[in-house]
Amino acid sequence: MTTMTEASVREFKMPDVGEGLTEAEILKWYVQPGDTVTDGQVVCEVETAKAAVELPIPYDGVVRDLHFPEGTTVDVGTAIIAVDVSGGAAAPEPEPEPAAGQVPDAPETEKPEGSGRQPVLVGYGVATSSTKRRPRKGPETEVPQASTAIQPELNGHGPAGAPAAASAGTAEEPRPLAKPPVRKLAKDLGVDLAAITPSGPDGIITREDVHAAIARAEAPQPVVEAPAAPAAAAPAPVYDAARETRIPIKGVRKATAQAMIGSAFTAPHVTEFVTVDVTRTMKLVEELKQDKEFAGLRVNPLLLIAKALLVAIRRNPDINASWDEAAQEIVVKHYVNLGIAAATPRGLIVPNIKDAHAQTLPQLAGSLGELVSTAREGKTSPGAMQGGTVTITNVGVFGVDTGTPILNPGESAILAIGAIKLQPWVHKGKVKPRQVTTLALSFDHRLVDGELGSKVLADVAAILEQPKRLLTWA
DSSP: OOOOOSTTEEEEEOOOOSSSOOEEEEEEESOOTTOEEOTTOEEEEEEOSSOEEEEEOSSOEEEEEEOSOTTOEEETTOEEEEEEOTTOOOOOOOOOOOOTTOOOOOOOOOOOTTOSSOOOOTTTOOOOOOOOOOOOOOOSOOOOOOSSSSOOOOTTSOSTTSOOOSOTTOOOOOOOEEOHHHHHHHHHHTOOGGGSOOOSGGGEEOHHHHHHHHHHHHSOOOOOOOOOOOOOOOOOOOOOTTTOOOOOOOHHHHHHHHHHHHHHTTSOEEEEEEEEEOHHHHHHHHHHHTOGGGTTSOOSHHHHHHHHHHHHHHHSGGGSEEEETTTTEEEEOSSOOEEEOEEETTEEEOOEETTGGGOOHHHHHHHHHHHHHHHHTTOOOGGGGSSOOEEEEEGGGGTOOOOOOOOOTTOSEEEEEOOOEEEEEEETTEEEEEEEEEEEEEEETTTOOHHHHHHHHHHHHHHHHSTTHHHHHO
């Protein structure tokens, strides 16, 4: 990394482009050293655990250095690009290296000239200031300075400077930290504080630590058998690059994996299935494609299934809820942010349509088309993937009948759509070829019982079988 000491050089730091994100991967640089940049110009694209985001530079100048190459994962708050600006504030002078064993003072935050406050980029937050620990009270005797804040004393002796039984040249052991009542307790119980691993803040031994040491000492000791000869270390596995490909787990795929593990092992999942004749729904899709009100909009079975789910939620509002573990409350949402699972080259993402319950069918078609196009381009914003209340995943596009979907974290239900196939079906007392699909509804059994889940799934199926119910139930 090139060190910038000129007064006109500004360092642009990696911002938190989401909520509480700690790192992002630099996907692509749009500028190179020597290029001129202007305030608001996009200089790079980064991928967070939620989405790919373009970063604009907040000032004018000339690029002096790119601190990290493409493909590097950088912590939030780390400088990633240096820009030479004209008339910029002076860069801070480099501080001298502290002497050995010396603890440097906390640096003061400098403010730019002409400003009454420190400029903070959106998502950065306020910089954490360094703090100093107040020295512990003790005998007013000069003690040698150590690399830690603990005053060095010999175990079992008084303050440093008292006679020690150690031979010349032997380093003194630091005295274990403990409050006087804890020291008295250890003395009364015959426990050596030096043999205890502290669990308190700043390495302080607590009463619980002393009692734990007594419990370990009184526990029966297992019979120790003679150790067997150590086995030869297994050779490190050898991977053939021509036969295997190793892909780092990061970004959206890493976040998805963590979310699915948390959901699967936190919420007790229940999945119910129903197979339904959707022939009339498919006919309605073809009719809507010819309707002038839907000109230029994406009309497909997903549109009507999404609308059917929204109607079912309106008829059974308790399904649109979440479980608040901290408050021990069930939170029923009076709005529906409808999530649509989308497979992208960077992994599975679930953007959602805000307030989908309030949209007309043409509005919902427009929202679905925009959501899918943005996801395929990899431009879905972090905000579009937050606040979902219920999700639809269309596995039928891959030719499979259905699946058992895992809940999106914070939601209580997810509907999986299977492939729509022409199958023999009993219709009006005769076996006829009909368009048939299988739906699967997974729900959180902590707040959704079998009756509620069954009603929702049955309502969706009834609407798809007779789509005219959209007029009477909506």
